[in-house]
Amino acid sequence: MSAELTRREFLLSGGALVVGLALPESAAAQRASGTEASIAKTLDSGEVDAFLAVRADGTVVVYCGKVDLGQGLRVAVPQMAAEELGVALERILLVEGDTALTPDQGPTGGSTGITRGGVQVRQAAATARVALLRTAAERMGKAAGELEIVDGMARPKSGGAGIAIGELVRDGRFDLKLDPKAKLKDPAHYTIVGKPLPRPDVPGKVTGRHVYIQDLVVEGMLHARVIRPPSVGAKLVEVDENSLKSIPGARIVRRESFLAVVADDEWDAIRAAGALKPRWSESASLIGQSAVRSWMRAGPFDGEEFLVRKGDAKQTLGAAAKRLAAEYYWPMQSHASMGPSCAVADVRDGKATVWSASQATHRFRETCARLLGLAPAAVRVIYVDGSGCYGMNGHDDAAADAALISAVVQRPVRVQWTREDEHGWDPKGPPQLLALEGTLDASGGIAAWRTEMWLPKATANLPNMPLLGPAAAGIGQPVGITTGLISQNGNPPYAAANVEVLVHWLKDSPLRPSNIRAPGKVANGFAVESFTDELAAEAKRDGLEFRLAGLTDPRGIEVLKRTAKLIDWQSRPAPGPGGVGRGIAYLHYKNNETYVATAIEAEVDRVSGMIRVRRVACAHDCGLVINPDALRQQIEGCILQTLSRTLHEEVAFDRMRVTSVDWKSYPILTFPEVPEIAIELIDRPAEPPLGAGEAATTTVAAALANAVFDACGVRLRTVPFTRERVKAAAA
Amino acid sequence: MPAFVLHVNGTAKSVTVSDPDEPLLYVLRNKLRLTGPKFGCGLAQCGACTVLIDGATARSCTLPVSAAAGRKITTIEGLGTPEKPHPVQAAFIAEQAAQCGYCANGMVMAVVALLESKRNPSPEEVKAALADNLCRCGTHRRILRAAMRAATSA
Numbered sequence: 001m002s003a004e005l006t007r008r009e010f011l012l013s014g015g016a017l018v019v020g021l022a023l024p025e026s027a028a029a030q031r032a033s034g035t036e037a038s039i040a041k042t043l044d045s046g047e048v049d050a051f052l053a054v055r056a057d058g059t060v061v062v063y064c065g066k067v068d069l070g071q072g073l074r075v076a077v078p079q080m081a082a083e084e085l086g087v088a089l090e091r092i093l094l095v096e097g098d099t100a101l102t103p104d105q106g107p108t109g110g111s112t113g114i115t116r117g118g119v120q121v122r123q124a125a126a127t128a129r130v131a132l133l134r135t136a137a138e139r140m141g142k143a144a145g146e147l148e149i150v151d152g153m154a155r156p157k158s159g160g161a162g163i164a165i166g167e168l169v170r171d172g173r174f175d176l177k178l179d180p181k182a183k184l185k186d187p188a189h190y191t192i193v194g195k196p197l198p199r200p201d202v203p204g205k206v207t208g209r210h211v212y213i214q215d216l217v218v219e220g221m222l223h224a225r226v227i228r229p230p231s232v233g234a235k236l237v238e239v240d241e242n243s244l245k246s247i248p249g250a251r252i253v254r255r256e257s258f259l260a261v262v263a264d265d266e267w268d269a270i271r272a273a274g275a276l277k278p279r280w281s282e283s284a285s286l287i288g289q290s291a292v293r294s295w296m297r298a299g300p301f302d303g304e305e306f307l308v309r310k311g312d313a314k315q316t317l318g319a320a321a322k323r324l325a326a327e328y329y330w331p332m333q334s335h336a337s338m339g340p341s342c343a344v345a346d347v348r349d350g351k352a353t354v355w356s357a358s359q360a361t362h363r364f365r366e367t368c369a370r371l372l373g374l375a376p377a378a379v380r381v382i383y384v385d386g387s388g389c390y391g392m393n394g395h396d397d398a399a400a401d402a403a404l405i406s407a408v409v410q411r412p413v414r415v416q417w418t419r420e421d422e423h424g425w426d427p428k429g430p431p432q433l434l435a436l437e438g439t440l441d442a443s444g445g446i447a448a449w450r451t452e453m454w455l456p457k458a459t460a461n462l463p464n465m466p467l468l469g470p471a472a473a474g475i476g477q478p479v480g481i482t483t484g485l486i487s488q489n490g491n492p493p494y495a496a497a498n499v500e501v502l503v504h505w506l507k508d509s510p511l512r513p514s515n516i517r518a519p520g521k522v523a524n525g526f527a528v529e530s531f532t533d534e535l536a537a538e539a540k541r542d543g544l545e546f547r548l549a550g551l552t553d554p555r556g557i558e559v560l561k562r563t564a565k566l567i568d569w570q571s572r573p574a575p576g577p578g579g580v581g582r583g584i585a586y587l588h589y590k591n592n593e594t595y596v597a598t599a600i601e602a603e604v605d606r607v608s609g610m611i612r613v614r615r616v617a618c619a620h621d622c623g624l625v626i627n628p629d630a631l632r633q634q635i636e637g638c639i640l641q642t643l644s645r646t647l648h649e650e651v652a653f654d655r656m657r658v659t660s661v662d663w664k665s666y667p668i669l670t671f672p673e674v675p676e677i678a679i680e681l682i683d684r685p686a687e688p689p690l691g692a693g694e695a696a697t698t699t700v701a702a703a704l705a706n707a708v709f710d711a712c713g714v715r716l717r718t719v720p721f722t723r724e725r726v727k728a729a730a731a
Numbered sequence: 732m733p734a735f736v737l738h739v740n741g742t743a744k745s746v747t748v749s750d751p752d753e754p755l756l757y758v759l760r761n762k763l764r765l766t767g768p769k770f771g772c773g774l775a776q777c778g779a780c781t782v783l784i785d786g787a788t789a790r791s792c793t794l795p796v797s798a799a800a801g802r803k804i805t806t807i808e809g810l811g812t813p814e815k816p817h818p819v820q821a822a823f824i825a826e827q828a829a830q831c832g833y834c835a836n837g838m839v840m841a842v843v844a845l846l847e848s849k850r851n852p853s854p855e856e857v858k859a860a861l862a863d864n865l866c867r868c869g870t871h872r873r874i875l876r877a878a879m880r881a882a883t884s885a
Contacts, residue, residue: 070831070868198827205832206823206839207816208767208807215766248749266761267753338771338779338833338867387771388831388868419772629827633873637830640869663776663865671861674871 043103048131048174050103051124052081058152058166059091065105066117067097068201069359070388071637071693072630073113075199079626080118083192084125084185085132086149087165097361097383107360109391109515110484111589111691114626119689126182128174135168187624187685194683196629201385213357213384214342214416221344221412223266225273226401226469227259228425231656232511233285236472239278247272253408258473260405262413284655287510293329295510296433296454302507303457308491311498313437316448320439324534329718330432330523331650332509334660335516336668339387340417341394341426345402347372348410352379356399357386364396367464368403371475390641391484392465392514394426400469423661425468428651429516430456430483430509432523434490436531444539445550448498451490451528455520456513457505458483465514483513486520488590489698492528494550511653518694521589522642522701526719529585529702533574533709542571543706544584553588555595558682559619560586563597566617566678574710579603580614583706585699594690595621595682598639598699600675602707604714606730609723611708613643613675618696620679623687631692635679638696644669646701648720735800739763740809748796755799756780756791759806767807767836771865778837778864782806788844807836810843819843822881823874830868837864842878851882 136154155162204210250272459480536546771779811817
């Protein structure tokens with residue numbers, strides 16, 4: 001193998017158990033050996049060698065462009081590779097998201113880690129297994145079909161001596177095209193995939209030894225703080241360097257309106273940031289939180305688009321004796337990562353190394369090269385775990401900050417954002433407005449359905465979201481916005497002869513947007529599945545029975561039925577007799593991926609407006625299950641995080657700035673609010689493995705809104721369901 | 732420059748700082764390289780920076796180093812290691828109670844402090860004890876289970 005990696009480098013890249021004190025050395029070692037010239041490993045995702053290297057000792061290095069942001073890929077992807085190759089899981093070393101070592105498998109987002117990233121690695125492993133068996137067969141004078149690989153040994157199926165795979169690939173290379181048709185192992189024979197194996201990073205994480213980007217120390221690095229402007233778009237007029245005189249080693253880095261301080265010591269950098277008295281020219285460039293809804297209706301627009309047109313929904317609705325109509329709103333939300341964004345960059349001698357928790361190291365490499373005026377080949381971006389991000393938070397911004405400052409000071413630089421920076425400046429989940437209309441047929445089914453959506457339009461082929469540092473520094477960037485795929489699942493998944501889904505594309509978003517967990521679908525699911533309940537109530541039918549009657553997909557039917565059973569669903573129309581309410585919701589993610597249903601039991605105190613979520617049940621079908629425990633954890637996270645978003649979260653901002661800049665002004669779910677959760681996994685070994693990082697978020701808000709309606713007859717159509725809002729609606 | 736003696740994880744450490752108001756968190760992380768306690772907010776709102784001082788939880792992000800000098804400081808590194816975890820850490824591992832894990836430091840320290848003061852807390856008491864520790868990934872159920880597991884195995 002030409003890429004010589006030390007054990008330490010693997011530990012750093014793979015985020016396994018690293019002793020904190022060893023890290024500076026490790027990081028330095030990585031830098032020393034990390035120049036592009038010393039690494040001849042292919043990154044071509046059409047080659048097996050891009051994904052796998054078998055070392056002489058039989059360990060297998062898996063190179064994965066997708067990264068573990070806390071969602072468990074660090075065990076699941078090695079499970080897939082180990083299973084397909086026939087080696088023990090302990091023999092797999094995983095390298096994640098290092099642009100010098102891993103193939104570009106696209107950003108880790110959109111719930112594609114397993115379904116695209118893992119599946120690609122699995123196919124490379126299947127190709128490798130065929131090649132290994134062929135080589136072993138030649139050596140042993142047998143037919144490849146008579147051999148199998150078990151525990152890293154190629155041996156006759158009938159028993160007897162074998163050859164270790166490390167001996168079959170002497171130089172570590174396969175020199176083999178990835179065969180998309182290489183036969184996969186029969187799931188009936190799986191011994192590793194499907195097992196609830198523990199995640200390798202948990203022991204380090206709960207003993208304080210796991211190294212996060214915030215903990216990374218690169219030899220000789222300076223600590224930096226970026227001074228963000230007091231309002232969005234403010235320009236720096238002047239700054240007095242003398243204000244830093246009393247702080248040892250502190251100095252200013254300025255490029256146009258990009259302002260930072262650096263110091264040898266972190267606390268000195270923090271003090272310096274506080275001591276600076278820059279003068280800014282400010283303007284009220286924002287529309288302000290209270291104007292968002294009316295702004296969404298008014299535009300400016302960038303066209304409209306029919307996403308679904310079946311039958312004639314408009315005419316049917318127009319002719320209907322009774323028609324239901326309702327408007328739903330999902331506000332802007334923050335990723336609200338527990339740890340503010342951080343990055344380390346070393347930009348010197350025409351080269352750049354950036355350590356970042358980016359969910360898209362390969363994409364950021366191009367971005368970073370552009371802003372530094374370097375060739376992409378001169379830039380290496382290495383993924384290091386950060387605090388969970390759930391989409392694009394401030395990680396890339398922080399990495400750009402660090403790169404800009406390092407290029408000026410010619411030293412490695414660590415940039416650590418503050419809490420105010422993260423809440424104030426992370427790109428926000430865009431707002432969503434939906435107006436729904438529906439009418440029933442004579443048998444109480446859906447006769448016609450219309451969804452109109454008002455959504456910010458993502459800029460086509462935008463190479464990267466415009467970043468804060470380069471924007472302030474006056475460095476040209478591609479212009480546009482990014483949102484993720486936010487218009488999916490605006491259609492009802494139930495039988496209806498006449499359906500129309502129309503989106504009005506807004507030209508912009510009130511604050512810089514980005515993808516946030518289950519982009520768009522979390523709000524579309526809220527609207528569609530709440531409105532489904534409104535139609536069921538209008539028909540005086542039980543919400544579960546109404547849904548089942550409109551479904552033909554057996555996998556959809558199964559998740560609904562199992563969810564109902566988990567929560568002891570009693571069939572009756574809503575609202576119920578009062579007190580405790582229950583609601584259910586269903587969604588087929590992106591209309592062609594994971595099936596999920598969620599039921600919630602909740603109490604509502606009409607006087608205080610407080611909603612108490614008592615129990616949540618969820619049945620989940622994402623095809624083949626790779627690691628059931630890691631999967632359950634993702635579903636638990638989807639449920640609790642979305643309860644938080646539904647009950648509490650809305651970014652507050654005025655005409656100048658975001659004003660919800662800490663955990664008091666942007667509260668999230670706390671322990672006393674945490675409900676019981678029951679989850680049922682439906683494993684389908686014969687089906688492809690689908691994503692699980694997002695699907696179970698999409699049914700939570702509607703299930704809760706439906707439970708609230710069932711409990712007290714109040715229909716909540718605006719998120720978050722704050723006490724004030726519930727009180728006002730119940731009055 | 733002011734110098735202080737910190738009693739951290741059973742060892743006396745001398746540190747020199749340029750500002751006696753420097754929060755303990757930065758001294759631990761940068762001067763003593765104990766990076767288990769995390770910077771989350773700097774406002775004592777989230778709990779990621781939690782350490783034990785004389786056995787009680789403290790938010791090291793707002794506690795001046797001068798106020799911690801001479802007192803018994805325990806960081807998460809002082810509890811156990813991946814190979815030999817403290818019973819609370821072992822319970823977190825058994826329950827796989829971390830996703831991104833950034834809040835895990837505060838969760839572990841808060842549970843340790845709780846169990847030192849109350850051997851057999853109810854689930855509601857654990858929830859109350861963790862009310863000011865925030866988790867964004869939604870690992871709450873597992874953290875609660877880990878706390879109960881540690882309580883019953885202690």
